[in-house]
Amino acid sequence: MQGTGNRSSPARCLTAGNILGLGKIGTHPGRKEGKPKARICFCWSRLMALKRMGIVSDYEKIRTFAVAVVGVGGVGSVTAEMLTRCGIGKLLLFDYDKVELANMNRLFFQPHQAGLSKVQAAEHTLRNINPDVLFEVHNYNITTVENFQHFMDRISNGGLEEGKPIDLVLSCVDNFEARMAINTACNELGQTWMESGVSENAVSGHIQLIIPGESACFACAPPLVVAANIDEKTLKREGVCAASLPTTMGVVAGILVQNVLKFLLNFGTVSFYLGYNAMQDFFPTMSMKPNPQCDDRNCRKQQEEYKKKVVALPKQEAVQEEDKIIHEDNEWGIELVSEVSEEELKNSSGPVPELPEGITVAYTIPKKQEDSVPQVTVEDSGESLEDLMAKMKNM
């Protein structure tokens, strides 16, 4: 089921005095040459052991990737720390919040950092942990028009080498607007991203991989949540104080970054959707194809391009690609991985997709008028949010 490593010639453990230096892994593409390196090198021994054990074929490649983390809260901060400790090449952090004492029931931030911006506090901590990582931090809200343009620019040009695109965007935000902004940007740029979320009652969460054109985007279907009718997107909007636990957020960050490692380093099975129900220790999985009637014009465009790409593939590969994502079992094209049955959906209004046990929708989308397919943009997402919120309240 998984690599068992080569036990015949066990490698001796590399200790602090026996570290793989930077030189052995190659020159950091984003770091200027000639810079003095009078500092502690990050120790790679336990990570490079993944190669010796046959899990990852080329672990060093981690240093060539640039990943953006949007939202540096309970999930995002731990996500950034895990990536830093895994030796990622570059991290771009986006958040506009300040550290508060009310955040101390989650991992990462410390009381003495209260009042600092989250990105500034995070950069300071993370740089100390692994000085090999390049950091770029932005203390702003990505949903305003101006910042959104800058955010798009950094996705396109903020890679390890300036001017090249980044490799992955991770959404660790706590509200619907920010998720829609990331979705809009990634659809326009054809940027693969992963979404994460924790319910406001703190006992469920999920991660989701979104490859524009290939898997459902955030606007293709109602956002999926795990086994709870309430949803975290009302947080901060209505002044509701959400519950949170370091456990749930740590698990969600862990499965998110695990999925990132598998995706970037090409090992194991990358999950399209993985839920976590902490009350029952239940972890539903599923995948979803994109909605051809998606409100987002760029999503529909990416779907067309993806279809052309699949057609252009050599025959065998194309069949595998088709197998992977085309499922006509139900209206929403959802591929079921576990049992179909969801009691909680019974009372919902509007068309409801068939979903694996334990996954439900945050709300349902009403039937559209035939000839109006509004494009979701950052400017009008505020309005559509109000509509959706009103509908959710009536559920």
Place this chain on the structure above:
Amino acid sequence: MQGTGNRSSPARCLTAGNILGLGKIGTHPGRKEGKPKARICFCWSRLMALKRMGIVSDYEKIRTFAVAVVGVGGVGSVTAEMLTRCGIGKLLLFDYDKVELANMNRLFFQPHQAGLSKVQAAEHTLRNINPDVLFEVHNYNITTVENFQHFMDRISNGGLEEGKPIDLVLSCVDNFEARMAINTACNELGQTWMESGVSENAVSGHIQLIIPGESACFACAPPLVVAANIDEKTLKREGVCAASLPTTMGVVAGILVQNVLKFLLNFGTVSFYLGYNAMQDFFPTMSMKPNPQCDDRNCRKQQEEYKKKVVALPKQEAVQEEDKIIHEDNEWGIELVSEVSEEELKNSSGPVPELPEGITVAYTIPKKQEDSVPQVTVEDSGESLEDLMAKMKNM
């Protein structure tokens, strides 16, 4: 499936300036009166929200519990941090290692702590995060005879009030000997504990709840591991450098402390065994009743006492208790929660229990000679380890 909270009267979010003080939660039973409190109070707002949302009926009770964490490495340090941030009453930490730079690919420790003892470094960090927690740290190896006696004494007397027993022992160690020592102590004292582990290839792990007499102890059956024939217990013994990832260790710590919260605060379903296969995102669960022929005399004694307790219960409760743990489906009394099938067991020798998909044994125990039922003690566990290791090598 889980509480949805009361949405009709949302509580306003408590910010840093609006913190639930110590006084409101009650006097800390383990803290001397009259002590000045000129320090930042830990903010409980996001934790107390669990009550308002109907998840936990009495969250404040967390402050009355004392938990021991044995092993403050990749899993134990994060476990201790999560419990600290959840507001546990008292933490007892046991470890004899020093922080090394080779630990920096896991969460918690920072490079500037290299060279410090793990318990000392952890106490310093955790006390800063939540000064309300009482800490007691022991920088020693629990498997030596003298330290083992002291360890037993602290389980019996190290509770929140000195002289009372602690509430839970968590095993976050990385070797077989230390697990057997904890098992021996907990069987003798009737102490409930939870075991955790991560495979040496870094891509699987598990947690296990052990209630002496009620569920299988660590000596009742071969240790269970998730979907890998290799096992982490050779780590440090043979100089094999195990791989490790902050992701897997973060997930295991998260599901461990989540189980602790559910157990102590009485909500959700407490898992007896929960595995994590990171390659497939597969989380098998199961439970196991104790082995009446367990090598540990105290385990057999606890089983007798548990039977008496069940008989003494009012009829309805007794039936539920019986239902919960007695399963005669197979030789090992393992209750199957998921599908039965495990290819990897085919090549094993000795009696092999039927196990859910994805869980396998680290090794099998050979048939015992009829009239010798050796008692596992700390003194002789070293010997039996060698036997077992030799057998494993021949597998």
